[in-house]
Amino acid sequence: MIIGVPKEIKTNENRVALVPAGVEALVGAGHTVHVERGAGEGSGFGDSAYVAAGATILPTADDVWAKAEMIFKVKEPIAIEWPRMRKGQLIYTYFHFAADEALTRAVIKSGAVAVAYETVQLPSGELPLLTPMSEVAGRMAVQEGAKYLERHHGGSGILLGGVPGVAPGRVVIIGGGVVGTNAAKMAAGLGAHVTILDISLERLRYLDDVMPANVDTAYSNRYNILEQISTADLVVGAVLLPGAKAPHLVKRADLKRMKPGSVIVDVAVDQGGCVETIRPTTHEDPTYFVDGILHYAVANMPGGVPRTSTLALTNATLPYGLTLARLGWQEACRRDPALALGLNVVDGQVVYPGVAEAFGLPLADVRSVL
Numbered sequence: 001m002i003i004g005v006p007k008e009i010k011t012n013e014n015r016v017a018l019v020p021a022g023v024e025a026l027v028g029a030g031h032t033v034h035v036e037r038g039a040g041e042g043s044g045f046g047d048s049a050y051v052a053a054g055a056t057i058l059p060t061a062d063d064v065w066a067k068a069e070m071i072f073k074v075k076e077p078i079a080i081e082w083p084r085m086r087k088g089q090l091i092y093t094y095f096h097f098a099a100d101e102a103l104t105r106a107v108i109k110s111g112a113v114a115v116a117y118e119t120v121q122l123p124s125g126e127l128p129l130l131t132p133m134s135e136v137a138g139r140m141a142v143q144e145g146a147k148y149l150e151r152h153h154g155g156s157g158i159l160l161g162g163v164p165g166v167a168p169g170r171v172v173i174i175g176g177g178v179v180g181t182n183a184a185k186m187a188a189g190l191g192a193h194v195t196i197l198d199i200s201l202e203r204l205r206y207l208d209d210v211m212p213a214n215v216d217t218a219y220s221n222r223y224n225i226l227e228q229i230s231t232a233d234l235v236v237g238a239v240l241l242p243g244a245k246a247p248h249l250v251k252r253a254d255l256k257r258m259k260p261g262s263v264i265v266d267v268a269v270d271q272g273g274c275v276e277t278i279r280p281t282t283h284e285d286p287t288y289f290v291d292g293i294l295h296y297a298v299a300n301m302p303g304g305v306p307r308t309s310t311l312a313l314t315n316a317t318l319p320y321g322l323t324l325a326r327l328g329w330q331e332a333c334r335r336d337p338a339l340a341l342g343l344n345v346v347d348g349q350v351v352y353p354g355v356a357e358a359f360g361l362p363l364a365d366v367r368s369v370l
Helices: 022-029 048-055 061-067 078-083 101-110 131-148 178-190 201-211 222-229 254-258 267-272 305-329 328-333 353-359
Strands: 003-004 032-037 057-058 070-073 090-093 111-114 170-174 193-198 213-221 234-237 263-266 289-290 293-296 343-346
Touching: 003 061, 022 032, 022 048, 022 234, 022 305, 032 048, 032 061, 048 057, 057 061, 070 305, 078 101, 090 305, 101 343, 101 353, 131 178, 131 263, 131 267, 131 289, 131 293, 131 305, 170 178, 170 222, 178 234, 193 201, 193 222, 193 254, 201 213, 213 222, 222 254, 234 267, 263 267, 305 328
Parallel strands: 003 032, 003 070, 032 057, 070 090, 090 111, 170 193, 170 234, 193 213, 234 263, 263 293
Antiparallel strands: 111 343, 289 293
């Protein structure tokens, strides 16, 4: 198969979909890999490393998209890339369709085959291609939240860990999955008082067993959310419904209950956010205020630490990518039900329920395209 790796062009996105070791594995398996010039520079991988691994460097994104039967990406294609998509082309990346109707309709119109990292799902419920970036984003959420609590960034001037004689800050995490767990680890390590809310009692029992003493758990309901955010210095949104839009669990009116200068970091912004007042921001302009509450909503948080993120992402995506390239998407998805759940849009048809539901679109049975 002919595989293309274009440079990511979303604002301040420095990740790349394949490291040279991944290129070497694909070329060794008999595939051809074209990499856009400079695609790996933001993550510390120069063109010479890709050439040494067996890739061909092409000068422009148009060249890569035109030649490739399969595109490896990190982020969803943005508007300038939509005309490059074509019928039958396999695009393997994060899409987060349910939060972007224009993108959804562009992919439908193109006739491309969209395999979304974020909806590949194992029988256990684990999302193996989302997990590494969720780990990064969860840890970054506390790192960024702690920074923006500083007074010169507009925060309330709270040090999350406190000092002897001064109480630590309070961190409230809505969602106890991969993002929430990693956020809690970071916040607890800083010495903050942490509360994790989740709707799964089984998950809360697990977290109660493994977390340190400065982490509490609470069942996620409307009453408890309001009670917790009223004393929080940092609120982390870590809610995920695979492939679907996140529910708004914190309403605009609720912000009046929060302390002025407190910070919200909504990692769920990729899926529409679990805070009603959230809207996507960029690393270049990451924050804004609503009713005195600082909102941080960078939609590609792991892009801020591209070296770590790229390596972690490729570790997870390459095995599935090798299978797709070897067998073709139809046979690969027939053999692996987890990978079949990654199919979102195929030849103009929406085949993932969460995407169809988000925009009232017809839903095709995925079995009909396999």
